[in-house]
Amino acid sequence: MTTPFTVNGRDVTVDAQPDTPLLTVLREDLGLLGSRFGCGLGLCGACFVRLDGHVVPACDTPLWQAEGKDVVTVEGLSEPGHAHPVQQAILDRxxxxxxxxxSGIVVNAATLLDEQPDADEEDVVAALDRNLCRCGVQRRIVDAVLAARSGAASS
Structure with missing residues (x-):
């Protein structure tokens, strides 16, 4: 079955079973490797993408849900050669x-700041609650997202 949708501003049509995980299509069919396979249950956040403006776990989202919709991966958050403010703040800090x-954290944080440019620490912590980081750098990530606030609206 063919499924048309938009990925990072580009119209695509994929020939795959409707219940194929969106993550599989993004990585294997479209070569977008930024979103990672973590738990496979939609619980860890490593595979988060935007689907029509909402953050969803791509590992747990069937392809049929993307039909006719707009998908944004971490690769599509900014123009080539220009990092999204959240990406830049994470690098800088x-x-x-x-x-x-x-990648899932960046998608989630960028979506938060697009919707709520003046998000405070409590907002950031709540938004990133679904993202698991085994390395324990959550505090540095929250600080970076807060630092990115002023630049997020201009991306």
Missing amino acids: QAAQCGFCI
Whole structure:
């Protein structure tokens, strides 16, 4: 079955079973490797993407749910050569350690700041509650997201 949708501003049509996880399609069919497979249950946040503006776990989202919709991965948050403010703040503050979870965190944090540019620490902590980081750098990540607030609206 063919499924048309938009990924990072580009119209695509994928030939796959409707129940194929969106993450599988993004990584294997479209070569977008930024979203990671973590738990496979939609619980860890490593695979988070935007689906029509809402953060969803791509590992637990069937392809049929993306039909005709807009998907944004970590690769699509900014223009080539220009980091999203959240990405830049994480780099500047060395807030990522192993990097496995960071793409899902960036998608989630960027979505929060797009919707709520003046988010405070409590908002950031609540928004990132669904993202698991085994390295224990959550405090540095929260600080980086707070530092990115002023630049997020201009991305």
